[in-house]
Amino acid sequence: DRVLELKDFNVTYKNKTKKVYAVKDINLTINKGDSLGIVGESGSGKSTLAMAILRLLPERNTEITGSSNFANKDLVQASEKELKEIRWKELSVVFQKSMNALSPVHRIGEQIEDIYRVHKPNARKEEIFDRIKALLRLVNLSERVFKMYPHELSGGMLQRVAIAISLIHDPKLLIMDEATTALDVVTQGQILEEIVKMEQTLDVTRIMITHDISVVATTCNKIAVLYAGELMEVGYVKDILKEP
Ligand code: ADP
Numbered sequence: 001d002r003v004l005e006l007k008d009f010n011v012t013y014k015n016k017t018k019k020v021y022a023v024k025d026i027n028l029t030i031n032k033g034d035s036l037g038i039v040g041e042s043g044s045g046k047s048t049l050a051m052a053i054l055r056l057l058p059e060r061n062t063e064i065t066g067s068s069n070f071a072n073k074d075l076v077q078a079s080e081k082e083l084k085e086i087r088w089k090e091l092s093v094v095f096q097k098s099m100n101a102l103s104p105v106h107r108i109g110e111q112i113e114d115i116y117r118v119h120k121p122n123a124r125k126e127e128i129f130d131r132i133k134a135l136l137r138l139v140n141l142s143e144r145v146f147k148m149y150p151h152e153l154s155g156g157m158l159q160r161v162a163i164a165i166s167l168i169h170d171p172k173l174l175i176m177d178e179a180t181t182a183l184d185v186v187t188q189g190q191i192l193e194e195i196v197k198m199e200q201t202l203d204v205t206r207i208m209i210t211h212d213i214s215v216v217a218t219t220c221n222k223i224a225v226l227y228a229g230e231l232m233e234v235g236y237v238k239d240i241l242k243e244p
């Protein structure tokens, strides 16, 4: 069961004087339940690829060619309206800085509740509360954070909140772009474990963008290696990252 299929996928940045071919000729299939790590050194095109899949690059100076099939649509050709609908219902993304998107002056619970209400305007109070509790449990946070303000939480807790928020609408595909990179190694390790654990009860396919191969080793079943915008290798983690 295919979730995402990229065919001859290219991304170019066009500046006044030059073109930068940031992502070149990517052919890649992601199946339901896969957790695919996309690794490569800085500048290899990882973020460009992720943002291009989400169609979050500015159209003014970028060009995407090829196709990207997701939810029976080619996202490369999709209209702004179709994209909005698909992102809204089926996609999610967590960035390194996602936690910064939380409002400092509203309690965590209120913020999650507001986002839930945007998705389900007619939801009953108890339904919302049950859902939020379940989401918090999924990312190993106690209900106590519900009443807390962002400044009262550690970076790791805030990023867990960001992950919980990304799962609010039950996305089919979750893209994590260096989502744990800014955290200390202990916290990072804990959150990575939690991600693997939470997926045992979720129906989500994940793309993990990272410069850190150990992140892929602990949380992914497949790996794709980017080098200078090109896909060097794709396969199962157990085959590619096996001990020598
Ligand atoms: P990172 O490696 O963490 O993705 P960079 O330092 O490469 O960050 O990029 C920081 C910002 O500058 C980003 O918004 C990126 O899109 C932009 N950028 C990166 N390379 C170029 C470039 N060659 N020309 C113009 N903007 C660039």
Ligand code: ADP
Residues within 6 Å of the ligand: 013, 014, 015, 020, 021, 022, 040, 041, 042, 043, 044, 045, 046, 047, 048, 049
């Ligand atoms: P990574 O995420 O692996 O660090 P990026 O996707 O940020 O790689 O960058 C891939 C290539 O595209 C790099 O050569 C970078 O300099 C270039 N690039 C990134 N953003 C821009 C931009 N806004 N304008 C021009 N070139 C860019």
